Amino acid sequence: MPFPGVDYILFDSLLSAQELLVRQTARRFVDERVLPVIRDCYRDAVFPTHLIAELAELGFLGANLGPESERYGCPAMNNVEYGLVMQELERGDSGLRSFASVQGSLVMYPILNFGSHEQKSRWLPLLQSGKATGCFGLTEPDFGSNPAGMKTRAVRDGSGWVLNGEKTWITNGSAADIAVVWARTEEGIQGFLVERDTPGFTATNIHDKWSMRASVTSSLSMIDCPLPETAALPGARGLKAALACLTQARFGIGWGVIGAAMDCYETARSYTITRTQFDGKPIASHQLVQEKLAWMITEITKAQLLALHCGRLKDQGRLDAAHVSMLKRNNVTIAIECARLSRDLLGANGITGEYPVMRHLCNLETVRTYEGTDHIHALVIGERVTGIPAYR
Numbered sequence: 001m002p003f004p005g006v007d008y009i010l011f012d013s014l015l016s017a018q019e020l021l022v023r024q025t026a027r028r029f030v031d032e033r034v035l036p037v038i039r040d041c042y043r044d045a046v047f048p049t050h051l052i053a054e055l056a057e058l059g060f061l062g063a064n065l066g067p068e069s070e071r072y073g074c075p076a077m078n079n080v081e082y083g084l085v086m087q088e089l090e091r092g093d094s095g096l097r098s099f100a101s102v103q104g105s106l107v108m109y110p111i112l113n114f115g116s117h118e119q120k121s122r123w124l125p126l127l128q129s130g131k132a133t134g135c136f137g138l139t140e141p142d143f144g145s146n147p148a149g150m151k152t153r154a155v156r157d158g159s160g161w162v163l164n165g166e167k168t169w170i171t172n173g174s175a176a177d178i179a180v181v182w183a184r185t186e187e188g189i190q191g192f193l194v195e196r197d198t199p200g201f202t203a204t205n206i207h208d209k210w211s212m213r214a215s216v217t218s219s220l221s222m223i224d225c226p227l228p229e230t231a232a233l234p235g236a237r238g239l240k241a242a243l244a245c246l247t248q249a250r251f252g253i254g255w256g257v258i259g260a261a262m263d264c265y266e267t268a269r270s271y272t273i274t275r276t277q278f279d280g281k282p283i284a285s286h287q288l289v290q291e292k293l294a295w296m297i298t299e300i301t302k303a304q305l306l307a308l309h310c311g312r313l314k315d316q317g318r319l320d321a322a323h324v325s326m327l328k329r330n331n332v333t334i335a336i337e338c339a340r341l342s343r344d345l346l347g348a349n350g351i352t353g354e355y356p357v358m359r360h361l362c363n364l365e366t367v368r369t370y371e372g373t374d375h376i377h378a379l380v381i382g383e384r385v386t387g388i389p390a391y392r
C-alpha cells in the first residue's frame with residue numbers, strides 16, 4: 001500500500017509543486033523498490049547494492065550541491081527538495097539514506113568545494129551516476145567526538161605523500177572506490193583522495209552490528225600508502241573543512257529521521273485502529289494510546305517545520321552549523337522516541353521483522369551517535385547561547 005504521508009497542519013501547503021513532485025518520486029521509489037527488499041537486507045546484513053543505479057538515475061546522489069554541480073550531471077535541487085528525498089529514503093531505511101548522505105555530502109561535496117578541476121572532472125560524474133562509490137574517513141579508534149586528536153598522518157615524500165593511520169566506523173568503506181581521508185600534516189589537517197587500489201590501503205568490514213545492518217561499515221588501514229601530490233584536496237585545509245562536510249550531511253540527517261519517525265507513527269496509528277482487546281474495542285480507543293499518538297504526530301509536525309525552516313535558510317545561504325546542530329539533535333531525539341512508542345503500541349508484534357519499528361529504532365541509535373552525538377550538539381547549542389565552549 002502506498003505511504004499516505006503525515007500532514008497534520010497542512011504542511012504540504014508550504015511546499016512548491018516541484019517540491020511535492022520530488023517527494024512523490026522518492027516516495028514511490030521507496031514504496032516500490034525499497035520496502036519489498038529491505039527487511040531481508042536488514043536480516044541478512046547486506047546493503048541493497050542493486051538500488052545504487054536507480055538512486056543515481058533519479059538524481060538522488062549529490063542532489064543539493066548547487067549550480068556548479070550541474071556541470072557534472074547533478075540536478076542541483078533546492079535544499080527542501082533534497083531534504084524531502086532524504087526523508088523518504090530514511091522512511092525506507094537509515095542505511096539507504098546513509099549511503100546517499102555519504103556519497104553526496106561527505107564525498108561529492110568536498111570534491112566539488114575543495115577539489116581541483118581534475119579531481120572534480122574525474123570523480124563527480126562517476127559518483128553522481130553511481131558508477132563509483134565513496135566513503136569519508138574521519139573517525140579513528142581513539143578519536144570519535146574529538147577528531148582534532150587524530151593520529152593519521154600524511155608526510156611529504158618527494159613530490160607526493162606517504163599516508164599512515166587507521167580509520168574506523170566508516171560507512172561504505174569496503175565498497176568504496178575512493179576514500180576521502182583526513183590526516184594530520186606539517187601544515188595542519190588536510191583531506192586526501194585515496195583510491196582503493198593504493199598499496200598499503202585495506203578496508204575490513206565491521207560485523208555483528210545490531211544497528212544499520214543494511215549498511216556497509218568498515219575500518220580502513222593505511223600503512224605506508226604512497227599518494228601522488230594530486231591526491232590532496234587543495235582546498236581541504238584544517239578541521240573546519242571536514243566539519244563543513246559534516247554540517248552538509250547533518251542537514252540531510254535532520255530531514256531523514258523524520259521519515260523513520262513517520263513510518264513508526266503510521267505503523268502505530270494503523271495497528272492500534274485495527275488491533276482489538278477487551279470486548280473487541282480497538283486499542284486506539286483508549287486514552288493512554290491516543291496520548292502516545294498525539295505526542296508522536298505533534299513532535300513529527302514540529303520536526304517538519306524545523307527542517308523546512310532550515311531548508312529555506314540554507315537556500316538563502318543563512319543556515320549555519322549551530323542551526324544544523326539543533327535540527328539534527330532535536331529530530332533524531334524525537335524520531336527515537338517515536339520508534340520506542342510505536343514499538344510499545346505494537347506490543348509483542350513490535351519486536352518482529354514483520355513491522356519496521358524495531359529496525360528503525362535500532363538504526364536510529366546509530367544516527368544519534370554518528371555525525372556528532374546528541375551530547376556534542378547540545379554543547380554546540382550551549383556555546384551558541386552562552387558564548388562559552390564546554391567541550392573539555
Ligand SMILES: Cc1cc2nc3c(=O)[nH]c(=O)nc-3n(C[C@H](O)[C@H](O)[C@H](O)COP(=O)(O)OP(=O)(O)OC[C@H]3O[C@@H](n4cnc5c(N)ncnc54)[C@H](O)[C@@H]3O)c2cc1C
Binds near residue numbers: 376
Ligand atoms: C554505523 C556507523 C557509521 C559511521 N559512519 C562514519 C563515517 O562514514 N565516517 C566517519 O568518519 N565516522 C563514522 N562513524 C563514527 C561516528 O561519527 C562516531 O561514532 C561518533 O563521532 C562518536 O564517536 P565515538 O563512537 O568514538 O564515541 P565517543 O566520542 O567515545 O563518545 C562516547 C560517549 O561520550 C560522550 N562524549 C564524548 N565527549 C563528550 C564531551 N565532551 N561532553 C559530553 N559527552 C561526551 C558522547 O556523546 C558519547 O555519548 C560511524 C559510526 C557508526 C556507528
